[in-house]
Structure formats: C-alpha cells, structure tokens
Amino acid sequence: MNVNRRKFLAVPALAVPVLASASAVAEATPAKQRVLTGAEQLAAQHWRPLAGRKLGVLSNPTGVLATGDHIVDDMVAAGVKPVAAFGPEHGFRGSAQAGGSEGDYTDPRTGIPVYDAYGADAAKLATLFTKAGLDTVVFDIADVGARFYTYIWSLYTAMVAAAKVGAAFVVLDRPNPIGGRLAGPVLDPKFASGVGRKPIAQQHGMTVGELARLFNAEFLPGEGVKPVKLDVVEVRGWRRDMLFAETGLDWVMPSPNMPTPDTAIVYPGTCLFEGTLFAEGRGTTRPFEIIGAPGVDWHWRDKLEALDLPGARFRETYFVPTFSKFVNETCGGVQLTVTDPQAFDAITTAVAMLVTAKQVAPQTFGWRPDHAIDLLSGSDRLRTMIDAGAGVDEVTGAWRAELAAFDRQRRPYLIYR
Numbered sequence: 001m002n003v004n005r006r007k008f009l010a011v012p013a014l015a016v017p018v019l020a021s022a023s024a025v026a027e028a029t030p031a032k033q034r035v036l037t038g039a040e041q042l043a044a045q046h047w048r049p050l051a052g053r054k055l056g057v058l059s060n061p062t063g064v065l066a067t068g069d070h071i072v073d074d075m076v077a078a079g080v081k082p083v084a085a086f087g088p089e090h091g092f093r094g095s096a097q098a099g100g101s102e103g104d105y106t107d108p109r110t111g112i113p114v115y116d117a118y119g120a121d122a123a124k125l126a127t128l129f130t131k132a133g134l135d136t137v138v139f140d141i142a143d144v145g146a147r148f149y150t151y152i153w154s155l156y157t158a159m160v161a162a163a164k165v166g167a168a169f170v171v172l173d174r175p176n177p178i179g180g181r182l183a184g185p186v187l188d189p190k191f192a193s194g195v196g197r198k199p200i201a202q203q204h205g206m207t208v209g210e211l212a213r214l215f216n217a218e219f220l221p222g223e224g225v226k227p228v229k230l231d232v233v234e235v236r237g238w239r240r241d242m243l244f245a246e247t248g249l250d251w252v253m254p255s256p257n258m259p260t261p262d263t264a265i266v267y268p269g270t271c272l273f274e275g276t277l278f279a280e281g282r283g284t285t286r287p288f289e290i291i292g293a294p295g296v297d298w299h300w301r302d303k304l305e306a307l308d309l310p311g312a313r314f315r316e317t318y319f320v321p322t323f324s325k326f327v328n329e330t331c332g333g334v335q336l337t338v339t340d341p342q343a344f345d346a347i348t349t350a351v352a353m354l355v356t357a358k359q360v361a362p363q364t365f366g367w368r369p370d371h372a373i374d375l376l377s378g379s380d381r382l383r384t385m386i387d388a389g390a391g392v393d394e395v396t397g398a399w400r401a402e403l404a405a406f407d408r409q410r411r412p413y414l415i416y417r
Contacts, residue, residue: 034248038172038209038233039063039071039140047080050170055082056134058117058158060151061094062142062254063172071140071172076110084132086117086125088141088154090255117154119194122223125161137162139208140172142254145179146268147187147202148195148376151254155208156197156215163225171232173209173415175247177264180205180240180416184268184347185399186406187378195375201406202347202378203268206414209234213413232415240416243341257287265338269350272382275373277366278357279331283321290319291353292333293364294326301334303356307392311344313337351382352392 042049043065055075057063063071072085085092091102092114101118115128129137137158141151155171162169184202192198198219204211209232216227244251244261251261258264263286270288273280281290292300301316314334321327334353338344357365367373367383374380385395 034246035175035238035242036236037174037249038235039065039174041233041236042172043071043074043078046078047075050075050136050138051080053136053168054132054134055080055136055138056084056086056129056132056167057082057138057140058086058088058154059138059140060088060090060092060254062174062252063140064250064252066250068250072107072110072112076112081110082112082138083134084128085112085114086128086158087114089118089150091116091118094253094256117158118150120157122157122160122164125157126164129161129165129167134167136168136170138170138172139212140174141208142174142252143176143208143211144254144258144264144267145176145203145205146271147184147200147204147378148271149254149267150194152204152208152211153194153197155212156219159212159215159228159230160220160223160225163220163223163228167228169212169228169230171209171212171230173207173232173235175235175238175242175244175249176205176207177244177247177261178203178268178346179243180414182403182407182410183345184403185378185381186402191374191379193375196378199378199406200410201403204410205240206410207235207238207416210410210413210415213415214410217413218409234415238416240414257282259285259287262338263288265341265344266336266346266349269346269348270336270353272350272354272373272376275368275371275376276354276357277325277364277368278333279321279325281319281321282324283327284319286335289337290317290333290335292317292319292331293361294329294331295364296332296357296361298332299360300332300357303360304334304353307352307356309349309352311338311340311342312349313339348392348396351386351395354382354386355390355392355395358386 057072087102101116103116105114107114182205186201187196187199216230220227267288273291278293281287284290298316301314304314317335318332373383
C-alpha cells in the first residue's frame with residue numbers, strides 16, 4: 001500500500017429470503033466448501049432475490065463464486081444483468097497495481113458499463129450512481145481485516161452515496177480471513193484519510209457485512225444523511241475464531257501484493273513499514289513478510305529472536321526489490337514467519353520490529369518525511385513514542401482503553417459468534 005494511492009473514497013429494503021433448502025446450495029457449491037459466502041447463497045437461487053432491480057455492483061476479482069465465475073458474469077448468465085459495475089482500487093477486473101485503477105470503460109465480457117470508483121468521494125459517486133440509473137448497490141469485495149486496506153472505505157463511501165440518491169444497499173458478506181480478533185490503536189479522527197476515515201481499530205476483527213452495519217448506525221448520520229436500507233446476506237458456517245485456511249474457500253488475491261492468506265495475517269502490523277524508510281517487501285515474492293533496507297544485517301534478526309515473540313520466527317534475509325522502494329538495490333533484513341496464527345499478534349510484532357529496527361540501524365531506520373506513519377497508525381502517538389525511546393509494552397499499552405471502548409461499540413453489530 002502506498003499512502004498516495006489510498007484516497008478517500010426511499011427505495012424499499014431488499015428482502016433476501018433464506019434458502020428454501022440445503023440441496024440448492026449443494027448443487028451450486030463443491031462438496032469441499034465448508035463456508036458459504038453471501039454470493040454463493042444468491043447464486044444458488046439464480047439471483048432471483050435481485051431480479052427486477054436496477055443493480056450497480058461494486059466489486060473486484062474477489063467477488064467470485066466457488067466455480068471460479070465472477071458474480072457479475074454469473075448474474076448476466078442467469079438473466080439478472082446489472083446496469084453498471086464500479087471498480088475500487090486496482091479496478092473491477094483487477095488489472096491495476098497499487099495506487100491505480102482501470103478508468104471508465106465497457107466491460108468486453110458482459111457489455112456492462114464500468115465506472116472508476118477509486119478516489120471518488122461520496123458526491124462524485126452519487127453522481128455516477130445517478131448516471132447509471134441504479135436503485136440498488138451490491139457490494140462484494142473481500143477484505144483482509146486491516147483499517148488501512150482501502151476496500152472498506154470504498155464500502156463506506158458507496159453507502160454514503162447510496163443514501164444521497166435513495167438507493168438500497170446489499171452486502172454479500174465474506175469471511176474475515178484473519179478471524180475476529182481485535183487489536184491495535186483506534187483512529188483519532190484528526191488523522192482521518194483515505195487509509196482510515198472513521199475511528200475503528202487497526203485490526204478491526206469484523207466482516208464487511210458487520211462493518212456495514214456499524215457504519216450505517218454509527219457514522220452515516222454524521223455525514224448528514226439517513227442510514228441506507230441495508231441488507232447483509234450473511235456467511236454460513238463461519239466462526240470468529242476461523243482463519244482463511246479453515247473456510248474451504250479458494251484464495252483470490254484481493255490486491256496484487258496480497259498473494260497468500262499468510263500475507264493477510266501479518267499485514268495489519270507490517271504494513272506500518274510503508275510509513276518508514278525501510279522496504280515493506282513490495283517487489284519481492286513475499287510482500288509484508290520480508291522487511292529491510294540497504295545496510296541492515298543479521299543484528300536485527302538476532303535482536304528480534306531474543307524477544308521470543310509469540311507465534312513469530314525471524315530469518316535473516318537479503319533481497320533486491322524489483323519495484324517500489326530500493327529498486328535493484330540489495331537490502332538486508334528479516335523474513336517474518338508465523339508459526340502459530342492463534343498466538344501471533346501482528347501489531348505487537350510490528351511494533352517490536354519498529355522499536356528494534358531503530359535500535360540496531362539508527363542511521364538507516366526513519367520515518368517517511370510526509371509522516372505517512374501517522375495516517376497508517378491513526379495518530380502521531382506511535383511515531384512520537386518510538387522516537388522518545390518507548391518500549392514495546394509501553395507503546396501497545398497506550399491504546400488498551402480505546403480498544404476496549406471500540407470493542408463495546410462494535411458488539412451490537414456483530415453477526416457471527
């Protein structure tokens with residue numbers, strides 16, 4: 001993630017009926033599928049609950065069925081053709097790199113007009129909704145569970161825009177690939193940006209459907225609009241303690257630098273290195289797991305291993321990024337491996353990495369001059385505490401009370417146990 005690319009982004013409620021029988025789902029879903037996404041459930045009904053609506057679909061390549069078909073392609077094949085599609089960062093078909101989008105075009109496969117929603121504020125998106133002539137917005141994008149992953153703010157912006165034009169809103173829910181664990185600081189509203197518009201935790205531990213419920217009740221009224229008519233088509237068979245590997249779903253990269261579920265597990269923490277002068281592993285085959293900079297050596301790995309951080313192991317490594325920071329330069333650093341996902345805390349681990357990097361490489365480690373770290377972490381507290389010499393426990397303890405308060409705030413909107 002590059003902070004420059006992370007820009008801000010009275011119709012009756014849709015009745016989404018419960019499936020008549022498990023057999024319909026079984027016919028549409030491979031036997032290995034343990035978790036049923038919201039999309040799978042509507043696809044099993046040939047999208048009939050959406051028939052007759054003028055649909056605008058905000059999605060990307062993660063809006064996929066177990067068959068490998070994209071939901072829009074499957075809708076069209078079923079005779080429920082959307083009036084438009086909308087692409088977030090990386091685009092509707094996912095052809096753009098970090099900080100990019102695909103622009104406006106006609107999708108060659110379906111003939112549907114596609115509008116570029118990346119970077120659009122609510123007013124611009126409302127104009128696009130009006131231009132498309134829609135009356136219902138359907139959202140189906142896989143999140144990775146971190147506040148600074150822009151898709152959840154595309155969701156929020158689309159909800160505000162839908163409220164402005166009186167459109168209904170349907171979220172086809174998907175599992176949070178890193179589970180329901182809550183961690184990290186809560187955004188200070190003074191540091192709101194495209195990588196965090198509202199005060200939620202850095203690792204929010206919610207599905208997009210749950211976030212939509214929270215957004216609708218807690219934040220939309222502050223935008224001067226009434227809550228949208230919201231329907232969440234819930235995931236079946238998912239629990240909050242489940243990681244992606246347990247879902248039986250195929251991993252589809254939600255963005256070009258999120259290649260595996262392992263990446264998602266570390267991302268809520270090591271993405272903080274985007275706000276530093278260290279490389280966060282873009283331009284390698286293990287982004288956000290390989291971290292370093294020119295001149296860094298084995299001392300950093302040794303310092304980290306001595307901390308015996310739960311669920312984490314560090315390997316000394318050397319790498320040459322092919323793009324992003326330090327292109328074609330040899331960097332030294334560490335590769336982070338998660339040995340026990342249930343014990344691993346991505347944000348505490350990342351704080352330990354930041355603190356020790358400053359200790360062992362003071363001439364190399366530093367913050368980006370634009371203080372992007374403050375937008376990523378949600379305030380200037382992380383940066384100023386580390387600069388003042390605070391230890392890991394002191395830094396992570398500073399947000400304990402606000403995290404507990406957010407946990408209480410989110411509870412009424414949680415769907416899954």
